[in-house]
Amino acid sequence: MINTRVAVAIHILALIASKPHEDLPSDYIASSVNTNPVVIRRILGMLKKEGLIRTTAGKAGASLTRPSSEITLLDVFRAVEPKDSLFAVHENPNPHCPVGKGIRSVLDRAFSEAQDALERNLSGETIEDILQDLFAEE
Amino acid sequence: MINTRVAVAIHILALIASKPHEDLPSDYIASSVNTNPVVIRRILGMLKKEGLIRTTAGKAGASLTRPSSEITLLDVFRAVEPKDSLFAVHENPNPHCPVGKGIRSVLDRAFSEAQDALERNLSGETIEDILQDLFAEE
């Protein structure tokens, strides 16, 4: 299963986007997510590294570097998920076996196409969409 | 990352499909995959449980229960991956926070759509396709 960082990161961004004029400390965000502030700061760090948010050391309040309608779930996924392939493939299949010999490249292709499908879907939804869903629900 | 069981299971099924008239012992399959025979038997067990193959205790040789063209990568994925959701979501977001309150259901929907996209892709490729790729490559 894909780690909860993706879910938490989306939660964080939705929170920031929903209160653009407030400076939310990591403790506040942590209490909304219900986890430890350090977990939040770690994820904020990854989002910052990817250029999705701005933060200032020592000062509360992260802000989006672009409109929430231009941050896709794929952007978030890529920011917090270091691995670039979703599917693991066994390392050393037997090269003397006709199947073992070619299986890696065949699996790599098939899995990468599947991952593309996933990522294409994720790129079709933005933080803004999440916010709208969130507040349309009530 | 998704475990190597999916990759190994596809490898196994391709091997079985490629030698329909031979009774392959788990040791033989293991040496093609390059792992321990018990790992193979464990995966064969899951594939059997899902009705994809037939085996006989004490006797070498698994066989497909239907043509390789009717076994999709999604069938394999589902057989060896017990979890039904691909994305994990944090357990107890704060219900007193407007974002925390609704985030679970919004994430569940978004993630389930993404997973659908992935699964739709996997269901479009069969073990037969894998075999053809494998032997077209040489």
Add this chain to the structure above:
DNA sequence: ACCACCTGTAACCATTATAATTACAGGAAA
């Protein structure tokens, strides 16, 4: 009946990823 070969499965271990937590150096702003 015996034996070699096999499957099915339990049990155990090492490795790794994750998430939670404590601790602390140092920035920001009053």
Add this chain to the structure above:
DNA sequence: TTTCCTGTAATTATAATGGTTACAGGTGGT
């Protein structure tokens, strides 16, 4: 200077994964 904050290192518990040993019991040849 004091308070509140971020950034990050270090540590821990937990869980999943894959490799391994061990063994009960089925299969089929002799």
